[in-house]
Amino acid sequence: MGRTAYLIMTNNPLVVERLGDTHEVEFLETSYEGLLLAVRDKVHEGHTLLSHPLAGSVKPNETPYRSIMVSCERCDAVDARSLSLIERAIEACRKFEDKTSGYGERALKDFQLIDWTLLESGLDSADA
Amino acid sequence: MRLELGRIYIKDIQFASESKIEDGVLHVSEEALRAVALKDDKIASVSFDIAKPGESVRITPVKDVIEPRVKVEGAGGVFPGVIAKVDTVGSGVTYALKGMAVVTAGKIVGFQEGIIDMTGPGADYTPFSKTLNLVMVCEPVEGAETHDYERAVRLAGFRVAAYVGELARDLEPDETQVYETCTIKEGMKKYPDLPRVAYVQMLQSQGLLHDTYVYGVDAKKIVPTIMSPTETMDGAIVSGNCVSACDKNPTYVHENNPVIEDLFEQHGKTINFVCQIITNENVYLADKQRSSDWTAKICKMLDLDGVIVSQEGFGNPDTDLIMNCKKIEAEGVKTVIITDEYAGRDGRSQSLADADIAADAVVTGGNANQVVVLPKLDKVIGTLDYVTKIAGASEDTLRADGSLEVELQVITGATNECGFNKLSAR
Amino acid sequence: MVKEIERAGLPVVHICTVTPISMTVGANRIVPAVAIPHPLGNPALSAEEEKVMRRRIVEKALEALTTEVDGQTIFDWQ
Amino acid sequence: MAKIKVAHYINQFFAQIGGEEKANYPAELRVGEIVGPGMALAQNLGDEAEIVGTIVCGDSYFNENLETATAEILDMVKELNPDVFVAGPAFNAGRYGVACGTIAAAVQDQLGIPAVTAMYDENPGAEMFKDKVYIVATKNSAAGMRAAMKKLAPLALKVARGEKLGASCEEGYIPNGTRVNFFEKERGSKRAVKMLLDKLAGKKFATEYPMPDFDRVDPCPPLKDLTHAKIALVTSGGIVPKGNPDHIESSSASHYGEYDITGVDDLTEEFYETAHGGYDPTYANEDADCVLPVDVMRDLEREGVIGELHHLFYSVTGNGTAVASARAFAAEFAQKLVADGVQAVILTST
Numbered sequence: 001m002g003r004t005a006y007l008i009m010t011n012n013p014l015v016v017e018r019l020g021d022t023h024e025v026e027f028l029e030t031s032y033e034g035l036l037l038a039v040r041d042k043v044h045e046g047h048t049l050l051s052h053p054l055a056g057s058v059k060p061n062e063t064p065y066r067s068i069m070v071s072c073e074r075c076d077a078v079d080a081r082s083l084s085l086i087e088r089a090i091e092a093c094r095k096f097e098d099k100t101s102g103y104g105e106r107a108l109k110d111f112q113l114i115d116w117t118l119l120e121s122g123l124d125s126a127d128a
Numbered sequence: 129m130r131l132e133l134g135r136i137y138i139k140d141i142q143f144a145s146e147s148k149i150e151d152g153v154l155h156v157s158e159e160a161l162r163a164v165a166l167k168d169d170k171i172a173s174v175s176f177d178i179a180k181p182g183e184s185v186r187i188t189p190v191k192d193v194i195e196p197r198v199k200v201e202g203a204g205g206v207f208p209g210v211i212a213k214v215d216t217v218g219s220g221v222t223y224a225l226k227g228m229a230v231v232t233a234g235k236i237v238g239f240q241e242g243i244i245d246m247t248g249p250g251a252d253y254t255p256f257s258k259t260l261n262l263v264m265v266c267e268p269v270e271g272a273e274t275h276d277y278e279r280a281v282r283l284a285g286f287r288v289a290a291y292v293g294e295l296a297r298d299l300e301p302d303e304t305q306v307y308e309t310c311t312i313k314e315g316m317k318k319y320p321d322l323p324r325v326a327y328v329q330m331l332q333s334q335g336l337l338h339d340t341y342v343y344g345v346d347a348k349k350i351v352p353t354i355m356s357p358t359e360t361m362d363g364a365i366v367s368g369n370c371v372s373a374c375d376k377n378p379t380y381v382h383e384n385n386p387v388i389e390d391l392f393e394q395h396g397k398t399i400n401f402v403c404q405i406i407t408n409e410n411v412y413l414a415d416k417q418r419s420s421d422w423t424a425k426i427c428k429m430l431d432l433d434g435v436i437v438s439q440e441g442f443g444n445p446d447t448d449l450i451m452n453c454k455k456i457e458a459e460g461v462k463t464v465i466i467t468d469e470y471a472g473r474d475g476r477s478q479s480l481a482d483a484d485i486a487a488d489a490v491v492t493g494g495n496a497n498q499v500v501v502l503p504k505l506d507k508v509i510g511t512l513d514y515v516t517k518i519a520g521a522s523e524d525t526l527r528a529d530g531s532l533e534v535e536l537q538v539i540t541g542a543t544n545e546c547g548f549n550k551l552s553a554r
Numbered sequence: 555m556v557k558e559i560e561r562a563g564l565p566v567v568h569i570c571t572v573t574p575i576s577m578t579v580g581a582n583r584i585v586p587a588v589a590i591p592h593p594l595g596n597p598a599l600s601a602e603e604e605k606v607m608r609r610r611i612v613e614k615a616l617e618a619l620t621t622e623v624d625g626q627t628i629f630d631w632q
Numbered sequence: 633m634a635k636i637k638v639a640h641y642i643n644q645f646f647a648q649i650g651g652e653e654k655a656n657y658p659a660e661l662r663v664g665e666i667v668g669p670g671m672a673l674a675q676n677l678g679d680e681a682e683i684v685g686t687i688v689c690g691d692s693y694f695n696e697n698l699e700t701a702t703a704e705i706l707d708m709v710k711e712l713n714p715d716v717f718v719a720g721p722a723f724n725a726g727r728y729g730v731a732c733g734t735i736a737a738a739v740q741d742q743l744g745i746p747a748v749t750a751m752y753d754e755n756p757g758a759e760m761f762k763d764k765v766y767i768v769a770t771k772n773s774a775a776g777m778r779a780a781m782k783k784l785a786p787l788a789l790k791v792a793r794g795e796k797l798g799a800s801c802e803e804g805y806i807p808n809g810t811r812v813n814f815f816e817k818e819r820g821s822k823r824a825v826k827m828l829l830d831k832l833a834g835k836k837f838a839t840e841y842p843m844p845d846f847d848r849v850d851p852c853p854p855l856k857d858l859t860h861a862k863i864a865l866v867t868s869g870g871i872v873p874k875g876n877p878d879h880i881e882s883s884s885a886s887h888y889g890e891y892d893i894t895g896v897d898d899l900t901e902e903f904y905e906t907a908h909g910g911y912d913p914t915y916a917n918e919d920a921d922c923v924l925p926v927d928v929m930r931d932l933e934r935e936g937v938i939g940e941l942h943h944l945f946y947s948v949t950g951n952g953t954a955v956a957s958a959r960a961f962a963a964e965f966a967q968k969l970v971a972d973g974v975q976a977v978i979l980t981s982t
Binding site for chain 2: 049050051052053054055056057058059060062069085088089091092094095103104106107108109110111113114117118119120121122124125126
């Protein structure tokens with residue numbers, strides 16, 4: 001799969017900084033859940049999930065950042081697997097208290113870095 | 129493969145001028161340990177401490193827990209491809225220091241979890257309240273990259289554990305046990321009537337702080353493969369994982385994998401324990417599909433009758449777990465899976481992020497969202513600075529009387545998904 | 555939901571965009587719908603054409619309700 | 633310390649009044665009496681508690697006069713003013729089980745008195761009430777009385793004292809959807825090996841986490857005569873009158889909507905919209921018929937293709953997988969649909 005095949009949806013500024021010029025990145029200034037909802041709308045439009053919406057073990061709402069890869073290509077039919085994954089992710093996200101306020105800059109940077117490395121491992125697979 | 133595992137029981141740890149093990153007491157020279165740890169120039173300083181069961185001590189943030197072992201006979205050394213040269217381990221003789229562990233602690237990132245309490249309610253949940261812990265707390269050099277520093281601390285822990293293990297090389301073990309699996313043909317001949325069973329172990333493999341290494345290879349880059357379970361006992365699988373403290377597998381759990389031990393106990397009696405199959409838990413969905421397809425394929429090719437699948441970590445591995453289970457069952461291989469739950473603080477939410485009707489035999493390590501209050505302890509090894517930011521800890525985590533209100537997810541090993549503990553839920 | 559309705563003794567047809575999900579939730583009579591935001595509509599069509607299409611879907615649903623089924627069955631109208 | 637006061641509810645059969653022929657026996661309070669299975673209950677409660685009265689009620693009387701019977705019995709319980717209310721055990725008796733569940737839940741919710749009951753896990757009352765009151769699992773016949781009381785009595789004492797209960801398998805109640813941690817005797821890996829051995833041997837084994845919602849319901853027989861059938865519309869697409877008068881939440885809704893469409897031929901933008909937060913609402917807000925086809929159904933009704941479109945429709949929000957609360961809603965309005973003479977349902981989902 002070449003680089004044009006996927007779109008990265010993210011609320012992580014570090015991802016834009018690293019990939020903004022070379023990749024198709026849709027940056028949304030939103031919460032973790034907000035990003036999941038935006039990805040869900042994409043799935044409703046017929047895009048397919050390429051990376052797991054709950055990548056990583058840092059819990060939703062513990063980290064404020066999330067980056068998800070979806071296909072650029074749109075199918076006519078909604079992909080059932082993608083839909084159930086994203087819906088379950090949204091459900092899972094709501095189980096965790098929001099702890100994202102009150103982080104210092106250092107912690108935010110670390111969360112960005114972790115989100116980036118999780119995405120990076122997906123990119124490695126996609127570009128392999 | 130045939131591995132003789134000699135157990136040497138450690139009854140106490142003491143700092144001393146000279147390192148040695150005598151009458152079950154580990155004497156270690158702090159200076160020697162420091163030299164071993166500081167071989168890496170990313171680590172600015174390291175301090176050592178000893179925490180014993182029952183003491184009023186809290187260790188946090190914990191990165192890894194390692195059991196010291198030494199390869200006495202046979203190919204390779206402990207932690208092959210990581211700190212020993214790449215050589216296939218799992219045969220010959222290995223000694224393990226029982227009743228103790230090397231614990232690496234200290235900050236890697238600005239948020240970090242992992243609590244080991246040596247006493248009180250927290251101690252009931254972590255298996256590492258029962259071990260004598262030689263704790264090392266590292267500090268990075270100025271400006272060290274997170275990746276580099278994580279690696280440095282990870283390897284320093286293994287070096288220290290190997291250094292301690294080496295002290296046992298010439299001792300007489302207190303107890304010896306032989307673990308042996310057969311080749312395919314041998315097994316068919318020897319146990320023609322016993323069901324053929326394997327252990328499928330899913331390894332966390334997603335990125336920084338979420339990685340596992342097999343003979344030094346980053347597990348996200350492997351395709352599923354088979355191993356002799358005795359290789360695992362020699363440290364062929366090590367942890368680079370320090371997120372989701374409750375359900376990640378510290379290296380200690382790999383070395384002492386409980387599923388392997390309990391399957392060996394039945395080996396030759398009720399089952400033929402054929403092998404261990406390792407697979408990964410990648411971020412990319414196509415990888416998940418490939419790995420689960422392959423795992424099921426290997427189960428089929430090995431003519432297995434049953435498998436136990438263990439999981440590691442939170443959230444997306446639920447998808448790998450269910451895919452593995454569904455596909456393995458579809459090959460006609462009976463499957464039992466081990467997981468843990470995130471059912472919310474009230475226990476009423478959906479526990480897993482995926483589900484399938486094929487998963488009809490589930491063992492659970494309990495609800496990681498359960499709240500527990502940890503009283504103030506006399507001594508902290510490491511730092512509480514980050515405790516308000518650890519996963520599961522809420523804003524009022526640190527209460528007025530110094531106690532902590534946290535979810536089980538911050539406690540190292542609390543809901544382990546290899547079935548290391550007795551905690552469960554209904 | 556569909557199971558609870560059926561359990562009460564009422565035949566029920568599920569008009570649902572993502573039929574695999576309909577299968578998972580246990581519907582026995584399933585009619586595929588158009589799209590998630592407009593299961594029985596299509597903004598690309600004129601109002602008249604759209605209603606004709608909607609009627610076809612509903613008629614298919616009624617056909618499902620009058621058909622004996624043995625387990626989960628999809629009634630396609632396209 | 634004062635003894636814990638227990639009120640006990642049983643049916644006409646266990647009160648030795650009679651079987652089916654006496655099922656219309658009205659609710660009756662016997663203050664200070666211990667009746668039938670109450671003996672075994674009292675024995676198992678021991679010295680700490682006493683039964684202060686027994687309420688006897690016929691199963692048909694209860695189920696056919698649900699509201700009045702419930703009110704009568706609640707008054708009797710009030711009079712006894714117990715610390716805990718115990719109903720049953722009902723074993724596999726369906727109407728008795730439903731009565732036990734209904735009244736135990738009512739005592740708990742309306743009087744604030746803790747309540748427990750007991751029945752066979754396939755009793756319909758168990759499915760209906762297991763997430764509302766603690767229900768001890770029993771055998772499927774009264775032969776299991778001794779065993780049932782051994783679990784029921786200690787559970788009653790615990791809830792009376794307001795103690796925190798352990799997991800279902802420790803306390804003996806039917807799993808109620810709330811996951812509770814506890815320590816097993818064996819570690820997880822050992823339990824997994826044992827489960828695998830049982831599974832390989834074709835023996836029974838109990839999963840520790842049942843997968844949600846994979847039970848199946850057999851299809852109902854088809855409608856024979858469409859032209860006389862009364863058909864109802866139900867949607868999970870969140871269609872509501874404009875302004876969302878019932879404030880149905882956009883997700884994880886805590887209630888469902890029931891709306892009258894008498895005289896409505898078409899769901900127009902002016903009067904209807906969607907409350908669902910799970911999809912792009914533009915189209916449904918413009919023309920709600922694209923989610924809930926009232927316009928087409930009215931045409932078919934007028935043309936005589938169908939007998940009648942039911943004058944109420946039911947609406948919930950929630951996506952395909954978030955089924956937990958939707959299930960309870962559906963169980964409730966399905967009963968209303970049946971009572972209203974509806975013969976078939978068209979359910980639309982986004």
